[in-house]
Amino acid sequence: MSHVIRGRFAPTPSGRMHLGNLFSALMAWLSVRAQDGVMLLRIEDLDRARCRSEYTEQLIRDLLLFGLDFDEGGLSKPDRMGETCIQSERSAYYNEVIQTLSKKAHVYPCFCTRAQLHDVNAPHLSDHTPIYPGTCRHLSSEEIELRQTARTPSLRIEVPDKTIVFDDLCQGHTEESLASSCGDFVLRRADGIVSYQLAVVSDDARMGVSEVVRGRDLLSSAARQIFLYELLDETPPRFAHIPLLLAPDGRRLSKRDQSLSLESLLIRFSPEEIIGYLAAFSGLIQKPEPMKATELIPLFSFDRIKKDDIVLSPSFYHA
Known part of the structure; x- marks a missing residue:
């Protein structure tokens, strides 16, 4: 069939x-x-x-x-x-997905503010979002407990040193390094709202979406989303960035x-x-x-x- x-x-x-x-x-x-x-x-x-x-x-x-x-x-x-x-x-569903990801990758609390990240002398993504330098990646349980008394953290997922390769239906052959081009990215913001990356992958996978057509400004999101699909044992859709x-x-x-x-x-x-x-x-x-x-x-x-x-x-x- x-x-x-x-x-x-x-x-x-x-x-x-x-x-x-x-x-x-x-x-x-x-x-x-x-x-x-x-x-x-x-x-x-x-x-x-x-x-x-x-x-x-x-x-x-x-x-x-x-x-x-x-x-x-x-x-x-x-x-x-x-x-x-x-x-x-769909908040409850997204939280279930985060729990699943936590069992397969390093998901950790991040206490950095937006201002702190923009002050870091580091590369930025195409949307001007700074590539996360890993500041909170290896905090001890004691440090996490202490910082939580002053600030509610966001949740980030650690990415491997891996290059994602795919053929875009419109842009053609595409490669992107997760570590150097994306960095550890947010799954849930400090205010409790899940990130675009997590919500889109969760919903597209659950709805059986097999083709995603969207603007070229979101091309840099594809590598992060393919990474999440792989962790969830789901097949990524075909992408077309117009x-x-x-x-x-x-x-x-x-x-x-x-x-x-x-x-x-x-x-x-x-x-x-x-x-x-x-x-x-x-x-x-x-x-x-x-x-x-x-x-x-x-x-x-x-x-x-x-x-x-x-x-x-x-x-x-x-x-």
């Missing part, structure tokens, strides 16, 4: 989606539909201070408006585990950039026109023309998707 591809879109409901969010959703959806796979929707709302239920409801309406349906997950459709795919409701859409001045798009929010874009363009622009930006068609998402399915291939980030023209950005 052939293996059915299970892909997903996993937005954070912290505001109205922008054009870059829609681009990621479209590419993930097209890849799944082109392979007759199953499309899942997961709500990544771990940051409760920024996330709201009304944003979740709006992003689902937006996805359906652009013709991007999903087969499992969301608000009303339970996933195959019988649970709604909302991360804020280019980012950038403002004319090279800035990354954000939900604070109202000119390219879906709310603003839908005043200027129809859903079909926006889909056509995204298809042209990606390389699926030569020039923008109104299209439905379903019309792009037979055209889709990662071989046709650009690898480098896409700078939007001033005329489109300010139209």
